[in-house]
Amino acid sequence: MKNVVVTGSAGFIGGYIVEQLLEAGYSVVGVDNYSKYGPVARSYDDHPDYRLVVADVQDVALMTDLLGDADHFIAGAALIGGISYFHTYAYDLLAQNERIIASSCDAAIAALKAGSRLEKVTYMSSSMVFESTDRWPSKEGDERLVPPPLSSYGFQKLAVEYFARAAWDQYQVPYTILRPFNCVGIGESRAVGDVEIDSGNVKLAMSHVVPDLVQKILKGQDPLHILGAGDQVRHYTYGGDLARGIVMSLEHPEARNTDFNLSTATGHTVLELAEIIWHKIKGPDVPFRFVSDEGFEHDVQKRVPDVAKARDVLGFEATTRLEDMLDEVIPWIENAVADGTI
Structure with a gap:
């Protein structure tokens, strides 16, 4: 049984990811500091193949230790919120998320240097990397051709992708970059820091x-x-579909060192x-x-995403209708x- 470390496991999308991983037969270690919603209960909390570590992913020593026994690392932890977050927390979205992604990469690099069997880091980016695009549908690679995002959140998510590629270029940390589009589902609550x-x-x-x-x-x-x-x-995409695509990308040989938009085509x-x-x-x-x-x-x-690459390479399609x-x-x-x- 392969072991996956998921940061941000108590979050909105993280909940769907953990559920899908357990269903697919993985052992999962979730890491979350409950900073967004406070303590939350999930349906899989007592699953025999799930363990939650309540901690900050900026603890590089702890993360390095957890990754020492991991086959995969899904780096999903981030300060994230709705459109009002982009204004209320413009600095924090940039500064805090930079610290989180740098710590995540530092831990993966250290774990591999220490002999970990870690196969790959899967980075959760965002459709907001295409915030300033002038062409539609947005396809993989456009994020490097169009003007950079104007919001600090979108700019930082683009930086996540640069972290992923830089960690490979210098330290040979294999990666997959995934960009979810407009997740819709259950399990999202009022965040601790939300401003009315x-x-x-x-x-x-x-x-x-x-x-x-x-x-x-x-x-x-x-x-x-x-x-x-x-x-x-917007392309409203069901959380369960996104999680399925994320899990499909873990073991796929053609997902190594590349990126995918994950979205409904509608x-x-x-x-x-x-x-x-x-x-x-x-x-x-x-x-x-x-x-x-x-x-x-x-x-x-x-x-508007181009979904052809995920369909043609991974065989992934988001099939849940908005009405459903x-x-x-x-x-x-x-x-x-x-x-x-x-």
């Missing part, structure tokens, strides 16, 4: 479009307040998303009403709103 923002008569602290729209409609907002004109294009505007959610909650006969609020500076208007994701997510958010966790 007004959106009509509802205060939001998520700043992620699906939970924000769902909770506004559940709380009776009518007309629905939309950030910007609502013509922003895009929707924010208005299309909002109308689908509206009718799922209120019913098909209630007219959809909305107003536009001023958007955020770094709210990218068009984020929402059928799972809406009841979960409804319960979370009732419990006060969102």
Whole structure:
């Protein structure tokens, strides 16, 4: 049984990754300091092949020790949040995440020097590396051809990719870079450091479009307040699909020292998303009403991935329809709103 160390294992995407790894027969060591949500319970906490280490990944000595027994390392830990995070924590997103990724690479380098059987580091990047693109769909390699991201978060995620390649160039640490697009799923809560923002008569602290729209409609907002004109294009991708693609890339020989966009091929505007959610909650006969609020500076208007490489090389396709994701997510958010966790 191969062993995988996953940092950020208590996070939103991390939860899906750990679940998929255990299902695929891996032994998993999760590392998380609970800095985002505080202590959380996961369905796999008592799984015999899972162990959680509550620690900071910047502890290079600890991480080096954990990687000494690892076959794979999924470097997923990062300070991350919704669109309001890009402004509220502009410096921290850059500085703290640089420390996290540097410590992660330092530990992998040290573990390999000490004789670890570590096969590869899988780096979690972001679609935000394409923030300033002028061509669509965004394909692997475009991030080096288009202007760099304007947000500190997008710029730092691009830096993650440079860390990955530099660790290979100098220390021969094998890598795979993965770029998830707009993850949708259950398990995301109000973050400890979230700052409330007004959106009509509802205060939001998520700043992620699906939970924000769902909770506004559940709380009776009518007309629905939309950030910007609502013509922003996104490819909403189910967390379970993303995790499946991540796990598929671990052992694939052609995934070594390269990068992949992981996303559904289907895009929707924010208005299309909002109308689908509206009718799922209120019913098909209630007219959809909305107003536009001023958007955020770094709210990218068009984020469209090229998914051909992941399909052709890994055999990965994100198959979950938006409507089916929402059928799972809406009841979960409804319960979370009732419990006060969102």
